[in-house]
Amino acid sequence: MLTLIKACLQWKTRPGVIRRAVSRTKFPRPPKPPRSEELVVAAAQMELLSTCNIREYVEWLFHPLRAAQSRGAQLFLYPEYITLPLLGLLPQGIGNRGEDIDPGEVLKFMAPYLGNVYQQVFSALARRAGIFIGGGSTIRTRDNRYFNSAWLYNPRGEAVLTQNKINLVPRESQWGLDRGSQLEVIPLPGDWRVAMPVCMDATYFEVFRLGGKQDADLMLVPIADLNPEYSEHMALRGIWSRVQEEPVFGVKSALVGELAGFKFTGRSGIYGPGPITADGDGVIAETKNPEEGDLIMARLSRHWLKEIKEKEEKLPRGVFREQLKRSYKKIINE
Amino acid sequence: MQNFRVGSISWEKRPQGLDHYRQLVSEDLREIAEQGGELVVLPGNNGDLFQGEMGREPGYSRWYEEHASLAQDYGIIMVPGSISSPGGLGRETAIFDVRGNCLGVQKEIGKGTDAVIRTWSVKGRVLGLVLGKDLYYPEYGRCLAGMGVDLVLAPLLGETPRGGWRWELSGLWREVQQNQFWGIEAAWGLRSGAIFGPCEATSDRTGILARGWGAITALLEEEKMKEARKSFPVLDQLNPELVREYLRLLKEGPPC
DSSP: OHHHHHHHHHHHTOHHHHHHHHHTOOOOSOOOOOOSSEEEEEEEEEEOOOOSSHHHHHHHHHHHHHHHHHTTOSEEEOOTTTTGGGGGGSGGGGGGOGGGSOHHHHHHHHHHHHHHHHHHHHHHHHHHHTSEEEEEEEEEEETTEEEEEEEEEOTTSOEEEEEEOSSOOHHHHHHTOOOOOOOOEEEOGGGOEEEOOOGGGGGOHHHHHHHHHTTOSEEEEEEOBOOSSOOHHHHTTTHHHHHHHSOOEEEEEEEEEEETTEEEBOOOEEEOOGGGSTTSSSEEEEOSOTTSOEEEEEEEEHHHHHHHHHHOOOOOTTTTHHHHHHHHHHHTTO | OOOEEEEEEEBSSOOSSHHHHHHHHHHHHHHHHHTTOOEEEOOTTTHHHHHHHHOHHHHHHHHHHHHHHHHHHHTOEEEOOOEEOTTSSSEEEEEEOTTSOEEEEEEOSTTSOSOOOOEEEETTEEEEEOOGGGGGOHHHHHHHHHTTOSEEEEEOOOOOOOSHHHHTTTTHHHHHHHHOOEEEEEOBSSSOEEEEOOGGGSTTSSSEEEEESEEEEEEEOHHHHHHHHHHSOTTTTSOHHHHHHHHHHHHHOSOO
16 A cells, blocks of 8 residues: 555656646746845745645745745745645545644655655746745655755755754654754855754754854744744744844744644744844834735845944853853753 | 742832832832732842942942841842942842842853852742843853753843833843743833743743733742643753754854
8 A cells, every 4th residue: 555655656746747837937037146235035924735736836835936036035935844735645635634643654754755846846946936945844854864954945946055953843853853963054145144944943042153153144944833823922932032142134934824633823024133123123024914824025234234243242252151061961961 | 849929120210319219119029028929129220329329339338238128127038139349340139038148149241250150049949140231142041041040030221122022022031931940020211020931831821920010929830830841841852962063163262
């Protein structure tokens, strides 16, 4: 039975199907690459669908991307677990039966197919749209290990950044996913430097400090919060808090809606340190409804960050280091 | 560990002189004591009133004496606000027990002094104090978490309010959420006083147990803290490899 299902998935996700689906997407002429000071970023808030075909999946991805690209977006971000709709590729809705199955086992079984579709689709979309695309994340398998991983593609469709989620939520630990250990920061045209920590990673200031120490200006954070009732305060514990501590911009893209009995809520947003935002509250742009699809955009200037960094009071070197070492020993039980 | 009722005193405006301050503090301390409060935090910068009217050194001594008496009179554990340290190196705060004994002093770390982060065991709880800009360094909160702190007390410095309700959460609330301890802040002219816990430990999931001007109190319920840490185990999920990587980078240069 399993062999049959695998053969079926192989057939449904074959390269020709993906090529044809992507070839239907049409974009206007791409915007110019980022200039030294400014970057136009966009974040989708994607409302889940369940689909049994690649064409419908690509269309779902295409609409917000085209809307943003045609309005000048140079970098576009999708949410965490962006390949979840493809669970519908499983025969007879196996992925839609909720409690009957272990979601972790389903995701791990699907990992090779989801990873394959992800890489082909987002690479092709970035090339066709002619802009940078953070594809959000997907579960993937490598050397018999499973990761929640995100990629950033350049306008030529090349993967220029791969980020494994560093800090898992308890559910992912129970599923047996592996963790990343490094935060990769890469340069973009115009001297921008960008990293892409995934969801729970934004709960930890250490991740953003690693970004700051590598001169990151922009942290892209795809999220998928399994939280049936949205809480504004709980949401503030992530990227918004982190960019108040480390002077960088943060872009968050949220997955929302219901699938297989699981409900995701969240608001996509673009954030910065409070003093550089118009209302002083650290919010540059944010969607309104945490349960519906939406799109936000903003033009960011590195000049704003430069001013904050110049004013920032640096602690004398080593002030916290010794106590931190002792504290971390207790926290991580070493 | 038993539940613990705690309080905070904050005012919208700076008191008009020392006599006005004494009157306000007495009224609010009485209210907190009547509500069964066992510990209170007073607004930061209140030492300025003493040092402004009496001079730097006499005001410093008097600030300690008067607050020790207040702690004893009201039978309450007290963090008496904050005062400029002798020699002008930043500020300091203290903690008094119910008999008015000074249990210890915490100085600002970020001012480049040789101060260290300290903790105190009081009524079976480990308490930590944080002052001024130190609150905005997340490393400070992480240090306290590793030192086993249950409750962090923050007499805040007055500054221009900005950014509405979100901005009010950018200090101690943020540390409470990422380290899962309780927190109390008190100030004048900045934002109203507040008592915080992890979002999961508050019924409305805001992480705010009490907030307001004047005297406020809240009950810290240990069972709720345990449930919060179990349902969202932030520190358990922290990746040790990330910590090692971070410590490696700390070796290489500022800040921290």
